[in-house]
Amino acid sequence: MSTTSPAANGLSTAQGVWLVAEREIGSKLRSKAFVISTAILFIGALALVIWGGFQAASSSGTPVAVTTDATRYVADAEGLDVTEVADRSAAESLVEAGDVDAAIVADPSSPLGFTVIADSSPPTQLLLTLAQVPPVELLDPDAVNDALGYIAAIGFGIVFLLAASLFGGTIAQSVVEEKQTRVVELLISAIPVRVLLAGKVIGNTILAMAQILILAAIAIIGLTITGQTELLQGLGVPIAWFAVFFLFGFILLASLFAAAASMVSRQEDIGSTTTPLTMLIMAPYFLVIFFNDNPVVLGVMSYVPFSAPVGMPMRLFLGEAQWWEPLVSLVILVATCVAAILVGARIYQNSLLRMGARVKLTEALNG
Amino acid sequence: MLELRGITKSYGGRRVLDDVSFDVRPGRLTGFVGGNGAGKTTTMRIVLGVLAKDAGTVTLDGAEVTASHRRYFGYMPEERGLYPKMKVLEHIVYLARLHGFSKADATARATDLLEQLGLGERLNDNVETLSLGNQQRAQIAAALVHDPSVLILDEPFSGLDPLAVDVVAGVLQQRAAQGAAVLFSSHQLDVVERLCDDLVIIANGTIRAAGARDRLRDEHSSRRFELVSAGDAGWLRDEPGVEVLEFDGGYAVFDADSDETAQRVLRRAVAQGDVASFAPQHPTLAQIFKEVIQ
Numbered sequence: 001m002s003t004t005s006p007a008a009n010g011l012s013t014a015q016g017v018w019l020v021a022e023r024e025i026g027s028k029l030r031s032k033a034f035v036i037s038t039a040i041l042f043i044g045a046l047a048l049v050i051w052g053g054f055q056a057a058s059s060s061g062t063p064v065a066v067t068t069d070a071t072r073y074v075a076d077a078e079g080l081d082v083t084e085v086a087d088r089s090a091a092e093s094l095v096e097a098g099d100v101d102a103a104i105v106a107d108p109s110s111p112l113g114f115t116v117i118a119d120s121s122p123p124t125q126l127l128l129t130l131a132q133v134p135p136v137e138l139l140d141p142d143a144v145n146d147a148l149g150y151i152a153a154i155g156f157g158i159v160f161l162l163a164a165s166l167f168g169g170t171i172a173q174s175v176v177e178e179k180q181t182r183v184v185e186l187l188i189s190a191i192p193v194r195v196l197l198a199g200k201v202i203g204n205t206i207l208a209m210a211q212i213l214i215l216a217a218i219a220i221i222g223l224t225i226t227g228q229t230e231l232l233q234g235l236g237v238p239i240a241w242f243a244v245f246f247l248f249g250f251i252l253l254a255s256l257f258a259a260a261a262s263m264v265s266r267q268e269d270i271g272s273t274t275t276p277l278t279m280l281i282m283a284p285y286f287l288v289i290f291f292n293d294n295p296v297v298l299g300v301m302s303y304v305p306f307s308a309p310v311g312m313p314m315r316l317f318l319g320e321a322q323w324w325e326p327l328v329s330l331v332i333l334v335a336t337c338v339a340a341i342l343v344g345a346r347i348y349q350n351s352l353l354r355m356g357a358r359v360k361l362t363e364a365l366n367g
Numbered sequence: 368m369l370e371l372r373g374i375t376k377s378y379g380g381r382r383v384l385d386d387v388s389f390d391v392r393p394g395r396l397t398g399f400v401g402g403n404g405a406g407k408t409t410t411m412r413i414v415l416g417v418l419a420k421d422a423g424t425v426t427l428d429g430a431e432v433t434a435s436h437r438r439y440f441g442y443m444p445e446e447r448g449l450y451p452k453m454k455v456l457e458h459i460v461y462l463a464r465l466h467g468f469s470k471a472d473a474t475a476r477a478t479d480l481l482e483q484l485g486l487g488e489r490l491n492d493n494v495e496t497l498s499l500g501n502q503q504r505a506q507i508a509a510a511l512v513h514d515p516s517v518l519i520l521d522e523p524f525s526g527l528d529p530l531a532v533d534v535v536a537g538v539l540q541q542r543a544a545q546g547a548a549v550l551f552s553s554h555q556l557d558v559v560e561r562l563c564d565d566l567v568i569i570a571n572g573t574i575r576a577a578g579a580r581d582r583l584r585d586e587h588s589s590r591r592f593e594l595v596s597a598g599d600a601g602w603l604r605d606e607p608g609v610e611v612l613e614f615d616g617g618y619a620v621f622d623a624d625s626d627e628t629a630q631r632v633l634r635r636a637v638a639q640g641d642v643a644s645f646a647p648q649h650p651t652l653a654q655i656f657k658e659v660i661q
Contacts, residue, residue, distance in 0.1 A: 182448030
């Protein structure tokens with residue numbers, strides 16, 4: 001008996017992992033749902049950037065009507081789109097028609113020499129522009145302003161939340177699909193379970209990273225073209241760290257999602273085991289939005305592996321982290337990642353062939 | 368030769384396989400028969416390494432089967448399944464590549480095999496668009512594409528129409544003729560009986576009978592004969608040492624207490640009139656099965 005008849009050479013672990021990853025990516029790219037949702041995401045990001053650009057460009061002014069005898073009062077004010085009118089009644093009619101937000105007319109009885117006429121509420125923006133503000137001396141002019149910090153917090157938080165839940169869900173679905181269609185038994189008769197798991201995690205990680213990098217590229221190029229370079233300044237280094245943290249954070253979550261999904265046999269049941277993980281990826285988002293100005297919470301977040309991908313870049317952006325802190329946090333994250341892969345692989349291996357009812361966690365861990 | 372020795376497996380204290388030992392010889396079809404829950408699927412999964420055993424050994428030509436042997440194994444799980452959204456050819460190529468074939472090699476093999484199985488027209492259709500019977504054929508291609516020298520097929524005939532059964536049976540016989548060791552389980556005892564060279568019967572996790580089909584048949588056959596003659600065979604009832612089981616004019620089925628008795632009956636039958644047939648009746652597999660699992 002020629003038990004060595006096949007001409008096949010053995011498959012190395014790396015080749016096996018890559019084959020699985022390749023299939024994973026290929027099947028995703030051919031899924032209409034995935035392509036369309038990704039396209040919408042990119043178009044949305046692009047639209048946001050361009051819209052931001054228009055806003056910046058068109059903020060040339062609050063439209064106001066100014067009578068000829070009052071023009072000297074607004075000569076120095078920035079941010080006004082001035083329409084000159086002959087007299088007070090002409091100005092009032094423009095305000096009533098809504099063509100302008102307010103009118104400025106000369107008024108000898110006013111201490112300032114003019115009066116602002118508005119429709120139903122005081123035009124705050126205009127009043128701020130006209131107000132005589134005392135000069136302010138900043139002691140720490142480099143510190144990021146609150147609004148920008150908030151935007152960055154939402155940015156990091158939402159990108160991590162979106163990508164992690166999108167691809168966490170994807171990998172969970174694909175694990176259950178293999179179980180539900182029973183193809184998994186055929187697969188693991190050909191390759192070791194770990195190779196299958198690694199291939200799936202790596203395939204989805206590549207897709208997720210590609211999506212993140214394209215989003216980042218859209219943001220950076222878009223902001224540059226539309227001249228919003230201010231927002232970009234100071235974001236470069238945190239974004240680079242974000243990418244690194246995201247990579248390991250994603251592998252961590254992907255392994256756990258795969259393990260959790262392997263415990264059920266039907267798509268409908270995925271939620272029963274992946275909900276705790278979904279909570280885990282929502283937490284950093286809400287924490288960073290509510291506590292982006294709280295150094296203690298951010299400090300803790302930046303070291304907890306599940307929130308570090310959001311917390312550490314945020315602290316770097318705010319200038320609160322020492323140079324070594326991201327490195328320490330990264331080591332913690334990578335160590336957790338390795339542990340998650342080992343535990344995840346164990347659960348995955350023990351649960352794959354158990355069809356029907358949900359596998360209990362203790363059974364999945366003990367085999 | 369694939370040898371199983373002393374395989375045991377328990378799930379949470381319940382022993383599902385107990386000291387399971389049998390051989391699967393190259394060049395032969397081995398039928399694996401047993402009731403639901405007898406342990407067939409568990410045994411096959413252990414052979415494939417898909418499931419871990421508690422004790423015992425599985426050896427191939429004397430060497431313990433390890434992960435690196437897997438590329439010599441072809442498997443058709445009881446629970447059929449392929450990726451529904453993959454194209455048939457692409458899917459089979461993927462599986463061949465997982466077994467270590469290069470892309471070009473895998474494509475050539477998969478195309479040949481699928482054409483041989485009558486799926487040549489459907490190569491670029493998604494698996495989910497195939498009829499159940501055609502999906503089954505694709506599943507068989509998945510088990511065979513890497514030219515395995517050991518084939519383990521769990522219920523390969525279930526859900527097939529009689530024509531498809533013949534196609535699959537033909538493919539299995541061809542593989543065995545080429546030297547592969549083939550182990551297949553089936554509920555369809557008539558198909559097993561017709562096809563297999565060797566038999567393994569399992570019940571409640573223990574092997575009740577194993578060996579060449581003909582030897583098992585001999586072991587379990589009593590001296591039962593069937594007589595078809597022209598005249599009335601009523602005289603049979605009065606013959607000493609004969610127990611008539613069925614009787615209808617010239618037709619009778621009877622047990623004889625010895626070969627001499629049987630020969631005496633034959634001589635008398637010929638003397639009484641024309642004898643169309645006189646033959647020992649072999650027990651069917653179904654009969655043997657019922658007997659050994661009790």
